[in-house]
Amino acid sequence: xxxxxxxxxxxxxxxxxxxxxxxxxxxxxxxxxxxxxxxxxxxxxxxxxxxxxxxxxxxxxxxxxxxxxxxxxxxxxxxxxxxxxxxxxxxxxxxxxxxxxxxxxxxxxxxxxx
Amino acid sequence: xxxxxxxxxxxxxxxxxxxxxxxxxxxxxxxxxxxxxxxxxxxxxxxxxxxxxxxxxxxxxxxxxxxxxxxxxxxxxxxxxxxxxxxxxxxxxxxxxxxxxxxxxxxxxxxxxx
Numbered sequence: 001x002x003x004x005x006x007x008x009x010x011x012x013x014x015x016x017x018x019x020x021x022x023x024x025x026x027x028x029x030x031x032x033x034x035x036x037x038x039x040x041x042x043x044x045x046x047x048x049x050x051x052x053x054x055x056x057x058x059x060x061x062x063x064x065x066x067x068x069x070x071x072x073x074x075x076x077x078x079x080x081x082x083x084x085x086x087x088x089x090x091x092x093x094x095x096x097x098x099x100x101x102x103x104x105x106x107x108x109x110x111x112x113x114x
Numbered sequence: 115x116x117x118x119x120x121x122x123x124x125x126x127x128x129x130x131x132x133x134x135x136x137x138x139x140x141x142x143x144x145x146x147x148x149x150x151x152x153x154x155x156x157x158x159x160x161x162x163x164x165x166x167x168x169x170x171x172x173x174x175x176x177x178x179x180x181x182x183x184x185x186x187x188x189x190x191x192x193x194x195x196x197x198x199x200x201x202x203x204x205x206x207x208x209x210x211x212x213x214x215x216x217x218x219x220x221x222x223x224x225x226x227x228x
Contacts, residue, residue, distance in 0.1 A: 004157075031214045042220040043158075043204065050214065091157055099208035099216050100146055100165055105157035 002026075006092050006106035013113055018080040021109045024073055025094030033103060034067055034077050035091040043091075049075065082113045116141040116207045118219035126225040127195055135190040135222045137205030144210040147188040149179055150218070152202045161203070164188065175199070200226045 005024040013019050025032045033048040047057040049069045057067070064083070069075040079086055089110050093103035121136045139145065146165050150158040162173025169181040179190045188205060205219040 033214075033216075035218075043218040045215060045217070048215065055213070056215065093158075095214065099214045100163075102148055102150075102160040102163055103158075103216060105159070107155075107157045 004092055004094050004104050004106035006090075006109050008109060009107065010110045011112070013082055013111070015083055015113055016081045017113075018078065019082045019086075019111060019113075021077040021090050021092075021111070023075045023077070023092030023106060025075070025092070026096075026104055027073065029094035029096045029104070030072070031095050031098070032069060032075050033093045033095075034075070035093065037089045037091060037108070038087075046077070079111075082111075084113045087111055087113050116145060116209055116217050118205050118207050118217055120205050120219035120222050122222050123220065124223045124225060126227055128227045129197060130194050132193050133191065133195050133199075133224065135203050135205075135224065137188045137190065137219060139186050139188065139205070139207045141186075141207060141209060146208045146210060147179075147181060148206040148208070148216065149173065149177070149188075149190050150204045150206060151175075152204065152221070154201070158204060161190070195224070195226055197226050197228070199224060 007022045034046040036044045046059045047067045052069045067077045089108045091108045093105045095103045117140045119138045127133045148163045149161040151161045152158045164171045164181045172178045202221045202223045204221045206216045208216045
């Protein structure tokens with residue numbers, strides 16, 4: 001089991017550019033979550049999917065953020081255009097059979113927008 | 115909606131001394147409770163969880179937590195800490211049988227002093 005795989009590990013981009021973060025959940029997990037971690041706000045849930053369908057995107061900060069899950073083994077989080085305040089660590093997590101199992105987190109993508 | 119309050123942002127403790135990290139939660143429904151640990155530059159790992167049954171829950175690395183429904187608390191304890199326990203610890207809550215969302219507290223940074 002390779003765990004939840006996120007890419008890239010680090011991303012530095014200029015303001016206004018499009019950024020795409022990628023996540024491969026654990027095989028067999030049917031729920032996938034995107035979190036953002038900052039010093040000021042801690043861990044914020046952005047969006048989560050169940051069986052590839054977005055269930056709750058109320059945490060997505062604004063229209064510049066979008067997420068997709070085209071199949072059970074891949075999800076993307078896109079920011080277009082990026083802004084310096086988007087700088088954060090973005091985590092993907094997955095689970096099966098609901099929250100009771102807890103989540104397995106990826107190692108995160110550290111995004112810096114300059 | 116559920117929420118989690120971690121009362122201490124940082125806790126310094128001497129090596130081999132006991133430690134308690136405090137967590138209180140708020141919810142109008144029954145909940146699952148979790149503690150996660152985040153080592154530097156890594157994702158979060160599940161330390162322990164309370165689903166039901168015995169209020170004293172034992173986790174990995176010698177940690178345990180006690181669920182207290184009347185005080186809506188889920189404090190984390192370890193009788194003797196080691197340098198390797200230096201990390202950030204997150205308390206989290208999820209509504210029982212509602213959805214898969216886990217809401218995290220802001221974290222407590224544990225500093226082990228030699």
